Amino acid sequence: MEEIGAPVGRRVMLGMIGLGAAGVAFGAKLQGGLDSALSAVSSKDPTGVTGLLPGGGGFRFYSVASSIPHRSETDYRLKVSGLVDKAATYRLSDLRAMPQTRMVRDVQCVTGWRVDNTPFEGVKLSHLLDLAGVRDEATAVRFTCFDGAYSESLTLKQARRDDVIVALKIQGQPVTNAHGGPVRLYVAPMYFYKSAKWLSGIEVTKGVEPGYWEHYGYDVDAWVGRSNGRSDDST
Amino acid sequence: MTPPDKAATGRRIRRFTPAEHWVHRTTSALMLICLVTxxxxxxxxxAEIVGRRRLVVTVHEWAGIMLPVPVLAGLASRAFRHNLKLLNRFASYDWSWLRDAIRRRPESLRLAGKFNAGQKVYASFAAGAALVMIGTGLMMWFPNMVVVxxxxxxxxVHDWLALAIGAVVIGHIWMAARDPEARLGMRTGFVTPQWVRDHHPKWQHDGAAEDSQVKDKPRTPAA
Structure with missing residues (x-):
């Protein structure tokens, strides 16, 4: 027989489980401190490597479609339809010619990451709804996307809020393809899954139709800090 | 080192049985799927290239939850259970092995049994990490079960431990890449006596029995 000593392997394993449990219990607090430390570092990190660390700040890319769809200046269209008096189809240039609103708010993802003070610029959704003339029987708005898979929805009351915009710019730049460009929704007071990327259709409907993730258990009324069982600070 | 024992060049010592080989194969396949997804x-x-978030999440979840299955199945093998015992226990020379490894003394000067102290620490880290990842993963998989x-x-925990596991697994593969005979031992089950003397001098293998068996049924070409 080989020399048999202390059961160090078992101790290492149990120690890791103990550390893991402590991490689960206090991780929320630790992550908060770490977030601010990391964002301080990553703001001065030209390589961007720290941005890849957990809680290192910055956006994370989520797409439910098989590939990123592309639409450019020439072939992008935004269709407003449904229970409206005047259905319309807009080009990018049409949207740029409308009154622009700039908002600097936080982005909060339902999976936990957050990007503070992010400027968004674009057309208020309420402006587009006013142009279309919403009929009396309508109570909700459904959003469709040119990735062919994603969808979202808001009640008409939510959609008319001043902090819900059809965004053309993010952080001062035109919305890039990966960020959902050229046009995405930005619903500032709600979790970021409501802010549909690659927006191509705004349909006024009779009732709320749950969106893509809402079929998988996410809340339809996705107020930050008051839904999805989370208690984040409001954006 | 001393010149290799001429008479022993054709002899092989059994290091792993097929059961242990398959536990390693299937566990490493599952681990790779977890890391890639x-x-x-x-x-x-x-993420921008791959997309298909729901599919990737599903593959990740199932590969993760299956991770302990090969080890649990391996418990049916006596040889595998014996290895677990050897991996678990630290002999006196294991502590010196770790100290010397930290001081970067050459491996030929360190003593080890069937498994060296680094392999023992790696195995227990992997086992603990898998359990922690499964626990935290289940909390993310079924978010309604736990408070926010x-x-x-x-x-x-899941994010940071994942980074650590990635680094450690890369280290594991790197070590294996530098030792062809260790890989051969995992693949075929057999290693040479010389390799055992060089790397695992304290291993009390039942080499004599194995050698005679090899001579009776020539699995390897006779010297």
């Missing part, structure tokens, strides 16, 4: 979910550049602060904590 994790990268697809986590690294923006990869614990879920944030679970995500915190």
């Amino acid at each position: 994790a990268a697809m979910l986590y690294l923006p550049a990869l 602060t614990l879920r944030t904590g679970a995500t915190f």
Whole structure:
């Protein structure tokens, strides 16, 4: 027989489980401190490597479609339809010619990451709804996307809020393809899954139709800090 | 080192049985699937290329939850259970091995049994890490089961431990890449007496029995 000593392997394993449990219990607090430390570092990190660390700040890319769809200046269209008096189809240039609103708010993802003070610029959704003339029987708005898979929805009351915009710019730049460009929704007071990327259709409907993730258990009324069982600070 | 024993060049010592070989194969396959899908979910550049978030999440979840299955199945093998015992226990020379490894003394000067102290630490780290990842992963998989602060904590542990596991697994593969005969031992089950003397001098293998068996049924060409 080989020399048999202390059961160090078992101790290492149990120690890791103990550390893991402590991490689960206090991780929320630790992550908060770490977030601010990391964002301080990553703001001065030209390589961007720290941005890849957990809680290192910055956006994370989520797409439910098989590939990123592309639409450019020439072939992008935004269709407003449904229970409206005047259905319309807009080009990018049409949207740029409308009154622009700039908002600097936080982005909060339902999976936990957050990007503070992010400027968004674009057309208020309420402006587009006013142009279309919403009929009396309508109570909700459904959003469709040119990735062919994603969808979202808001009640008409939510959609008319001043902090819900059809965004053309993010952080001062035109919305890039990966960020959902050229046009995405930005619903500032709600979790970021409501802010549909690659927006191509705004349909006024009779009732709320749950969106893509809402079929998988996410809340339809996705107020930050008051839904999805989370208690984040409001954006 | 001393010149190799001429008479022993054809002899082989059994290091692993097929059961242990398959536990290693299937566990490493599952671990690779976990790491690759994790990268697809986590690294923006990869996520942009791959997309298909729900599919990738499903593959990641199932590969993760299956991770302990090969080890549990391996418990049916006596040889595998014996290895677990050897991996678990630290002999006196294991502590010196770790100290010397930290001081970067050459491996030929360190003593080890069937498994060296580094392999023992790696095995127990992997076992603990797998259990922690499964626990925290389940909290993220079924978010309604736990309150939100614990879920944030679970995500915190899962993300950071994933980075650590990635680094350690790369180290594991790197070590294997530098030792062809260790890989041969895992693949075929047999190693040479010389390799055992060089790397695992304290291993009390039943070499004599194995050698005679090899001579009776020539599995390897006779010297």
